[in-house]
Amino acid sequence: MALRYKNILSDERAADALPMRFTVASIVLLIVVLLCASAISTMLENERIRDAGAVLSRIDSNAKMMSSQGEGSRVTIDINIPAKVTLVLGGLPGHENKWPEDARNHYIRAGSRQITGESTASYSNGGLNGTMVLGPGQHRITLESVKRTSDNRIFVKVYES
Template sequence: MHSLLKNERAADSLPLRFTIASLLILLIMGLFFTAISDLKGNTDENMAIIEIDKLVSNSEQISVRGEGSIIHLEIDIPEKVKVHMGELPNEDNLWPSNSKNYYIHIDERQTIYESMSAFSNENMTGAYTITPGHHELKLETERDPITGMLFVKISEK
């Protein structure tokens, strides 16, 4: 019994145990915050997809009706998200050949989608970019006399 009271080996390893436990807690916290950040990015993308799906489905509906159709639409784009309607990443000068494409830009990631409608800005000179925030958009179909393509012109109300 006397030897148990004088044995201090467990007390000597106690600081090492605290150090290892602290490092493990820091590692777990780092993984947790990374997972939360990824979840926030995925949520922003899903919210943007929902809003842009409203725009795309309405665009496809008025394209079927033909030239001269107009519809007004309100959408909310989350922060850090930009949507480029009628173009592909890094191919600004290829409009109107890629006007049936659009992509969502979040931080450094870009996701490309395709539509049955061709998109244009209100001047029919290129693509339309939707920035973060609330937008009241006007969608109008017009036929380009040069290419003969039917475009959905997007503009702010």
């Protein structure tokens, strides 16, 4: 059936469905934007964790050498911990009060994620009485190997200079 000029002007079926098309298109666009935002957020968090892992690796490599050489070594290094990331040296998540049993452990906390690791070096804070927590930002830290007299164990004290 051929449409005539008069029928096209008076046929309103397409105009009736137009608000529904806009609604569906808006919902689909909103879903796509939310998925993109979630993917970008996850990507940025993974980047922060990777950067924190590089910082932790640098600290741990120095601490391992110092621990193997015995007491008396001291190194000062500058580090930058990414935003929304915390490094904990000498403990496990939720068990920080079990120091010195967990002194060889460390972890990265980024949001709700916690990545744990183990080292051959035993970590301590500057007072030789617990874990060392480093928050986001620039830090100048000193690593110092000391022997605890109560059990002759070598610890790497980590404190801010």
